[in-house]
Amino acid sequence: MVDSVATPEPQLLKPCIKAPVAETLLTPRFYTTDFDAVAKLDISANETEIRAIIDELRADYNRHHFVRDDEFKQSWDHITGEKRRAFIDFLERSCTSEFSGFLLFKELSRRLKKNNPLLSEAFEYLARDEARHAGFLNKSMADLKLSLDLHFLTKSRTYTFFPPEWIIYTVYLSEKIGYWRYILVNQHMQEHPEYQFYPLFRKFESWCQDENRHGDFFKALLRSQPKLWKNWQAKLWVRFFLLTVFATHTMTVFERASFYETIGIHPRKYNNRVIQETNNTSARAFPIILNTNHPEFFWRLEQCSENNLKLAAIQKSNLPSFVKFCQKIPPILAIIWHMLQLYLIKPIDTEGTRGTVL
Ligand SMILES: [Fe+2]
Ligand SMILES: [Fe+2]
Numbered sequence: 001m002v003d004s005v006a007t008p009e010p011q012l013l014k015p016c017i018k019a020p021v022a023e024t025l026l027t028p029r030f031y032t033t034d035f036d037a038v039a040k041l042d043i044s045a046n047e048t049e050i051r052a053i054i055d056e057l058r059a060d061y062n063r064h065h066f067v068r069d070d071e072f073k074q075s076w077d078h079i080t081g082e083k084r085r086a087f088i089d090f091l092e093r094s095c096t097s098e099f100s101g102f103l104l105f106k107e108l109s110r111r112l113k114k115n116n117p118l119l120s121e122a123f124e125y126l127a128r129d130e131a132r133h134a135g136f137l138n139k140s141m142a143d144l145k146l147s148l149d150l151h152f153l154t155k156s157r158t159y160t161f162f163p164p165e166w167i168i169y170t171v172y173l174s175e176k177i178g179y180w181r182y183i184l185v186n187q188h189m190q191e192h193p194e195y196q197f198y199p200l201f202r203k204f205e206s207w208c209q210d211e212n213r214h215g216d217f218f219k220a221l222l223r224s225q226p227k228l229w230k231n232w233q234a235k236l237w238v239r240f241f242l243l244t245v246f247a248t249h250t251m252t253v254f255e256r257a258s259f260y261e262t263i264g265i266h267p268r269k270y271n272n273r274v275i276q277e278t279n280n281t282s283a284r285a286f287p288i289i290l291n292t293n294h295p296e297f298f299w300r301l302e303q304c305s306e307n308n309l310k311l312a313a314i315q316k317s318n319l320p321s322f323v324k325f326c327q328k329i330p331p332i333l334a335i336i337w338h339m340l341q342l343y344l345i346k347p348i349d350t351e352g353t354r355g356t357v358l
Helices: 035-039 044-059 081-112 117-143 150-156 164-191 199-223 232-255 257-262 267-284 297-316 321-343
Strands: 012-014 030-032 159-161
Touching: 030 081, 035 081, 035 164, 044 117, 044 199, 081 117, 081 150, 081 164, 081 257, 117 199, 164 199, 164 232, 164 267, 232 257, 232 267, 232 297, 232 321, 257 267, 267 297, 297 321
Parallel strands: 030 159
Antiparallel strands: none
16 A cells, blocks of 8 residues: 655755646646636525625634744754655645645636625635645745745646536535545544644644635535536536545545555545545535445545556656557556446435435
8 A cells, every 4th residue: 555656856946946746637736717607606595604604704713823833943854764755745735735726716806806796705715714724834845945936836837727617516525625634634643642743733623624614615605506406417517526536535645655654544544534524524515425335435446546556657667658658548447447337326315314414
């Protein structure tokens, strides 16, 4: 389960500025959308809930939380070798993903200011939080004598266009899975303080409440659009997005298994718990959730992950491009096959259980 791929030293853009990792299907994406369509969203079906969440965001409960207290002010040179590399990788991925959220929310806030001031205000608060999160992670990278040039990242990354409906599904899920990822690491550190090798993890408890509120905002937005949860097409889309988010999470966790092992977390148990909790939470937003108790569910997700590791090993080999291309076909087909089988597992209807606490 340990990442068997070679671990070279990080590449630098200039001294202490790390070159971003190459974009793959698993690196956090940068999104753009149809801003006019978002401005025109009719939220009247759920406006009270949306306004209540915006009030919470405005209260800014974490405004004094992201302070680098004395604990950070020391040398971190004793974090060395594979642990240092794996930690930098974790920080970079988290920072990029927070920064990607910041860019999308900031642009939404700016573009909606004139035509939809209410949603513009909400996105401004979300951007404020994500900027704090990304900045805090980047300063942690600087403690390890590396940081990301976020300005360079803004200009150099490819932006993926998603229609507003897809943005609502994926951002909702990424906020909720982000909440569970952070809170479970935090709980583990509280139970096993001997693994707390850097004070960042202490910050996760309040931090993840930001992600929870962001998720609640997107849930309220989603429920204001009946076409996103009230018809059969929505059920098919929800299945698709739940599955892709869970498959991506599984591949990422197993690709970075060594990092989780260095902080005493069992990658498989952690992955399964994050997915089960996120799936249960999303019953509050979606008309269906996936059946994670199906005997093949996690086995097939891990088959996707194993084939993904094979792809990474082929990519890193020194073989000619054509040979690499041919070698990649079987693992790609295997991933598609397992994803298809997962998609066909009968989901769980949540509308019948609406009102019960999940
Ligand atoms: Fe965040
Ligand atoms: Fe967030």
